Amino acid sequence: MCNVSSLDLHRPFDPVCPDKDTMLEAMSSGGRIGRDAPYMARGCDMRWFTTGEACEILGRFTQVAIIGDSMLRHLIGALNIIIREDLGYGGVTDWNFNQPEKEMCFCNDQFDVKECSVQGIYKTVDVLRHDPKSLACPRLIPGWSTDLRMEQMVRYPIEKEELRRLYTAMDGRLYSRKAFILGHGLWNDLKVEDSKAWLGTVLQMIESKHRHRMPLGAHPYRKNRSVLLVTPNAAGEKKDDKYLVSQGNKALVRFEHEMGKEAARRGIDHLGTWNMSIQANLYDGVHMDMRGNLVKAM
Numbered sequence: 001m002c003n004v005s006s007l008d009l010h011r012p013f014d015p016v017c018p019d020k021d022t023m024l025e026a027m028s029s030g031g032r033i034g035r036d037a038p039y040m041a042r043g044c045d046m047r048w049f050t051t052g053e054a055c056e057i058l059g060r061f062t063q064v065a066i067i068g069d070s071m072l073r074h075l076i077g078a079l080n081i082i083i084r085e086d087l088g089y090g091g092v093t094d095w096n097f098n099q100p101e102k103e104m105c106f107c108n109d110q111f112d113v114k115e116c117s118v119q120g121i122y123k124t125v126d127v128l129r130h131d132p133k134s135l136a137c138p139r140l141i142p143g144w145s146t147d148l149r150m151e152q153m154v155r156y157p158i159e160k161e162e163l164r165r166l167y168t169a170m171d172g173r174l175y176s177r178k179a180f181i182l183g184h185g186l187w188n189d190l191k192v193e194d195s196k197a198w199l200g201t202v203l204q205m206i207e208s209k210h211r212h213r214m215p216l217g218a219h220p221y222r223k224n225r226s227v228l229l230v231t232p233n234a235a236g237e238k239k240d241d242k243y244l245v246s247q248g249n250k251a252l253v254r255f256e257h258e259m260g261k262e263a264a265r266r267g268i269d270h271l272g273t274w275n276m277s278i279q280a281n282l283y284d285g286v287h288m289d290m291r292g293n294l295v296k297a298m
Helices: 020-029 051-058 068-082 099-104 125-132 136-140 158-167 194-210 248-268 291-298
Strands: 063-068 148-152 178-182 225-230 269-273
Touching: 020 269, 051 068, 063 068, 063 158, 068 125, 068 136, 068 148, 068 178, 068 225, 068 291, 125 148, 148 158, 158 194, 178 194, 194 225, 194 248, 194 291, 225 248, 248 269
Parallel strands: 063 148, 063 178, 178 225, 225 269
Antiparallel strands: none
16 A cells, blocks of 8 residues: 555645745745655645646646656656546556566655656556546546646757657647646756757747747737746755766756746746755655655646
């Protein structure tokens, strides 16, 4: 049994943050009182949503596209755990697991064991095709049909094939609501100018998908899309020594600060994760485990 309680992950308190901007600031500056202690936002609290509430929020969008590297892959894994209501195997393609894989990839090991984490679920359509009864949202909200998907784009310059794949995957309906969660940095050694260029390229691709479809005289469509930039976790003790300078905690803090300013300049939201992860379980020195990613997903 995967015995994980929300109270093991998050320590609730009053008041709850009144709006999105204060919540993002509270979550970015929150932390833990002790090693691997429950996470606490700062100043005001985040909400810990039920599965039904999470489905309702995701259901406001026709598509939620998560674009980036392995940290974002872990994020979609946590979201899949929530919408499948399955702490044991919710983030992975357990429908094709053999018995040894089921034993190896249970609970936290969905994330901590590389052979398991690479078998993560990238698209809700795959769940609907292979294990539709495991998806809670259509059961809780009749007609729920959000396209939750992950597109890996880890380096800058971005490969042309990756850009083509993203363009094809994006929902092109002009006035449907869409959300994009973006993350980049480590594969370019936290070079801020590279990450700014990566972000600009992805945002331009999102814009171009819709601009040529916009009828003459149409109102701007930007109110129908939300964009969140998530910057990388802190560095843990198991991180390879060769990255101590280029990807160490000093570089990560500076990167989070600079990319937060870039997000504000571009008019998109930003969630910093350095503070929430510095005392968390970073099982390989880079990635948080299932518990830390469930906090991010909320």
